[in-house]
Amino acid sequence: MKDTNCAYCMREENPALYQKFGYPVCEMASGFLYLFREQSHPGRMILAYKDHADDIAEISAEERKVFFDDAAEIARIMHKLYAPKKINFGMYGDTGHHLHIHIVPKYEGEFEYGGTFAMDPGKFYQTEEKLEEMAAEIRKELGK
Numbered sequence: 001m002k003d004t005n006c007a008y009c010m011r012e013e014n015p016a017l018y019q020k021f022g023y024p025v026c027e028m029a030s031g032f033l034y035l036f037r038e039q040s041h042p043g044r045m046i047l048a049y050k051d052h053a054d055d056i057a058e059i060s061a062e063e064r065k066v067f068f069d070d071a072a073e074i075a076r077i078m079h080k081l082y083a084p085k086k087i088n089f090g091m092y093g094d095t096g097h098h099l100h101i102h103i104v105p106k107y108e109g110e111f112e113y114g115g116t117f118a119m120d121p122g123k124f125y126q127t128e129e130k131l132e133e134m135a136a137e138i139r140k141e142l143g144k
C-alpha cells in the first residue's frame with residue numbers, strides 16, 4: 001500500500017518529493033536505488049524498499065534476503081568505484097516510515113571517519129551533471 005506523503009511511495013506520481021534529497025540511479029530487485037544529493041561522503045546512496053514497509057520485521061524472510069543481497073551488491077560496487085576504507089549501513093526510519101537503508105562510504109582520515117554519520121550534514125550538494133555521471137557508472141556496474 002502506498003502512502004501519498006511518502007517520497008519513496010510517490011517516486012513516480014510526485015518525483016519532486018524524493019528529488020529534494022535523492023538522485024535516481026535505477027530499479028533493483030528489492031526496490032529503488034538513489035544517490036544521496038548531499039555528497040560529503042562521495043558515493044553515498046540510499047536503497048529504498050519497493051513497498052511501504054515500516055521496517056525489516058514487516059517483510060518476509062525471502063524479501064529480506066533480496067533486500068540485503070541488493071545492499072551487498074551496492075556495497076561491492078561502492079568499494080570498486082570509490083574505494084572507501086569502510087562502509088556504514090544505516091537504517092533508522094524516525095521521520096520517513098518506509099524501509100530504506102543508507103549506504104555510506106567512509107574514507108580514512110576524511111569526513112566523519114571512525115564514527116557514525118550525520119543523517120544530512122548539509123555541507124556539500126553535488127551538481128546534477130556529476131550526479132548523472134556517477135549514476136551512469138553505477139548503472140553500468142549493476143548491468144542496468
Ligand SMILES: [Zn+2]
Pocket residue numbers: 002003006007008009010051052053097098
Ligand atoms: Zn512509502
